[in-house]
Amino acid sequence: MNERSGGCAGRRGEVEAAFRESGLRCEVTSLRPRMDVAKLVREAARRPETLVVAAGGDGTISAVASAMAGSGAPMGVLAMGTLNHFAKDLGLPAALMDEAKVIAEGEARSVDLGEVNGRFFVNNSSVGFYPGMVLHRERLKKVGWNKWLSLLVASARAFVRFKHISVCVSVPGEERMMRMTPFVFVGNNEYCMEGSEAGTRKKLDAGKLYLYMAPGATRRSLLRLTFAALMRRVHEVQQDPHFESYCVEEFTVDLRRRVSHVSLDGEIVRLKGPLQYRIRPGALKVMAPVPVVSPVVEELSA
Known part of the structure; x- marks a missing residue:
């Protein structure tokens, strides 16, 4: 605890x-x-x-x-x-x-885990925008700032100091992708991007990683993407030229740095590059509610 x-x-x-x-x-x-x-x-x-x-x-x-x-x-x-x-x-x-x-x-249910350089995550991992924001938030909390105020100030600072990172993404069997993006976000299975379900996952056992990037995005375009998702205009997100998503089982991210700050389920760790991601299908068993089975009613004709 x-x-x-x-x-x-x-x-x-x-x-x-x-x-x-x-x-x-x-x-x-x-x-x-x-x-x-x-x-x-x-x-x-x-x-x-x-x-x-x-x-x-x-x-x-x-x-x-x-x-x-x-x-x-x-x-x-x-x-x-x-x-x-x-x-x-x-x-x-x-x-x-x-x-x-x-x-x-309940019942023991098998779910997937994401892995990067031998470290596991249950939700997501990212580099770029988010780890920088979290590091500044923690520095503010250490000097006595309120949790929510430090989060607000750190988020505003990260947005004002908005910048892109240069990444090389390699997927087995595919051409390498060179991108300038404010973030690389990796989900353990697919994240919904619309309405009240935005930021949630319908499946935890599909055996896939989902890679999200926003190459060339500006502050304005990121705000537009966020607003479109909240307004359930998911087709606008998917068709936006600044948004890319890939469904993969493993890939490598090279930031051309010896050590990078990486977010794992909201915690920041330092990992040596390159970052090698892969899915671990069914690697974790967790107690979950027993599914409710709807009764099947058959209509019998005389």
Whole structure:
């Protein structure tokens, strides 16, 4: 449990009560800075009759999922962060008590993981615009700025200092793509780009990465793309000359830098280039709600 997360602070007792109500005993371990999360998770997963549960935001869930990748053992999720993208796309209920019930009574579902240079992500990864914004936001928070104010100021600064990065994208069997783009965004499966569903995924197990870029985009064109998506004019997004999307299973991004700042589920890491992305189909098992099967009604004629 990441008790430093705003959604988790002071809620340890609530978590324990939710599991008791579902007939399960839980042992809460609070994550601390510089803790070896992977070692902690793997040791817990080896204990008999133990299910590892990640309680926190997408960053915490991603860290636990990375340690569980390929083990064949399922993990549980208590979405207690700010945005909780993974939990929403998985179809988990919003209430803590209901999430605990899913862990107790749900089914283990296999979902995909994205991977870049040996590091995993459950939602997305990016270089360019977003990592720069997050780094500035964290610097402001360290000197005492409010979380939301620091996000607003960092976003405005990134937009004012808008710039392109030079990338070479290589997809097996295809010609190399040289681009000047403000970002390279990689989704673990496809992201919706229209209306109220914008930023969500309908599938977590399609076995595909989705690569998004905006070569030659300006501040104005990015605003236009964003507005078109929010207004459900998805055809305008897809036909915009500044927007490109590719469905792939693996590819390489070369930024011509020795080390690059890369976002993995909102957390910023430094990775040596080039960045080698690939999909890991079904690499993670996670407790999810049991699908509701609609009854089939047959009309019988006399």
